[in-house]
Amino acid sequence: MALKTYKFRLYPTRKQAEKLQWTLARCCELYNAALQERREMYTYTGKGTTYNQQAMQLPEIKGIREEYKDIHSQVLQDVLRKVENAFKGFFKRVKAGKKPGYPRFQGCNRYDSFCYPQAGFSLENGLLVLSKVGHVKIKQHRKVLGNMKTCTLKREGNCWYVCLVCEVQSVPRTPYTDECVGIDLGVSKLATLSTGDVIENPQHYRRAEKQLAKAGQALSRKKRGSKRCKKAVERMARLHRKVRNQRNDYLHQWSRRLVNTYETIVFEEIAPANLSKRAKPKQDEETGHYLPNGASAKSGLNKSILDTGWSTFIARCEYKAENAGTVQVVKVDPRMTSQVCSGCGTVVKKDLSERWHSCACGYELDRDHNAAINIRNRWLGRSHQEAQAS
Template sequence: MKKSFKYRLLGDKETFAKADGWLTFCRRLYNVGLEQKITAYRQNKGRISCYDQINQLPELRAEFPEYRDVGSQVLQNVLERLDSAYKGFFRRIKSGDKAGFPRFRGRDRYDSFTLKQTGWKLDGKYLTIRNVGRFKIRLSRPIDGDIKTVTVRKETEKWYICFSCDNVHEKKLPQSDKAIGLDVGINSFLVDSEGISVDNPKYLRQSEKLLRVRQRTFSRRVKGSGGRKDARLLVAKAHENVKNQRNDFLHKVANHYITNYGVISIENLNVKGMVKNHHLSKSISDASWSKFFNLLAYKAEEAGRQLVKIPRFEPSSKTCSSCGAINQELKLSDRQWVCKNCGVLHDRDYNAAKNISRVGQTLQELTYGNG
């Protein structure tokens, strides 16, 4: 299986200054490449391929000697990223989705570079990148598998390394016959089919006042001034804190269910479509359902668990988990309801979670059998 390992990088100012210089060169190349694509499109809707742009790199290095120190694979990856963003724009347009055209990258808007098999060397806790320098890695856990790419990233003045690996060993957990259904929500982050409700911490909502103050301070600073740069960093740190809190919460919840249950059933929600509802978009984004589902998926694969997604239009909330009758009159605002067929009082989310678990187990048996 594939997996990424992210660690903090430590080093001296000179080494990080060189890494910063690489980011600047990458950003400039990205912008030049984007300008080429725009120009080609304006001329009779022509295209310039990623392959053609990569073939122009030797000319670039000859004309601008400063690019000679930047790894060739790093520069190629910049053009590959641009090509992916450019093609993605047209793909989304064709499918009818809302799409933003790739933008030129301003200062501090290009934050990573990637190397493949050459240009770097790993020696225990130390990473050496040719023409940049030597870093110390804060190895919080061992690297597993075969390293395919190495990405150096800058986040709010801190530097990180991300190793993307293949053939990572699966860490199978002891087999479990226990099954659970999870119904995600906004008031509660989720309710499971055993009746346990996990509160929604709403980290973004909690930080909105601080973010507003820092955003206001940033907007009042003079463009290009040191004060504006410092204010921008404070805004970025506030967002980073929200992200770190949210990630820690999501990992802990996902780990709990992966550790204790063999079959985890969830709804195949169209989160992207739901976010278009401006009344719910901020709350859904703050809850990070998509991130949670992705964590469940990769952790389930690693642990040998089965993650089952039930069909998107399964009426899990409207179906009575006791008798199977469907309440067609149920509204989104109804948090409790009584089944007219059997008279059972239902909590909306708990009832949905039980139905999700039931349908998920049925699908799991049809797919994998009883063994």
């Protein structure tokens, strides 16, 4: 059995939308109160508290704050579980020697979801039935399979979505071929396959950049806290949400095609977060003045790298392959894949601006295509002579 999440758009009435927003605000209050209690208890006693101890206080809280009676009990319990998980993650990072990131208080604009973890929800005749909320209209664009386990209500701008986690029986899917394909991720092109095929980069963010710039300028002219300011913020959020949805849709389509076609998909083991770091400042040792460091060009490259969504693309392929059961997604060491000739194995040093691979052996092809072939051969463990013979 596997877990699968279905995400659908909700169309609540004005009264229902107000109820959902009110519930979200109360959950945010409870989260911050639970976090404050843990901080104060550790400050004054030197000991922390647990989820069970805080959950036992909920009946007493409802006696003091009667509005909490209008929220399903398991929703309130799940809020306390979020606090528990936040601290577990904090202590786990401390033990691992990573940056701890102490749990922080959540503002009303940051806390944007609440969950029915076991009960209090159902689907009936094209409507989502929520305890203490009512029957909400849902855009159910696909059939929900399996047994529903949890129901999460999520706010994105002025829109509401529901995420239904279902336990489904995984059905193996056989790809069209039993081939192995190497994939070189790029900026000008999203990906180049070892077969020579190219996945174009639609550059969704770049195409919307002018609109976003105008919306940002309009926002900067508004008085903070005014109704016009809120409308400008909503417009910015709407534009960013559109870009994100376009990117997700495009990556979903291509990851599905790859998983349906190939038995083994090979990527480079890259870290986009490291590749998109800003340029380090250069300082003259004698005068102390800062020297040109190419920060402007690096900033533009970083923006393009993040616009492609490499990590998301790989993650989409991985979970689809896992669901298929007969497909595997693997990663190889990326070192020298662009410099080594896939024909003879000679190292041909190339500048990043050189987009064509040309070797003394007479082997010529696109730089990214050459890298994709090297990525595939590296996974197969082939030498360059064996790759040519095949």
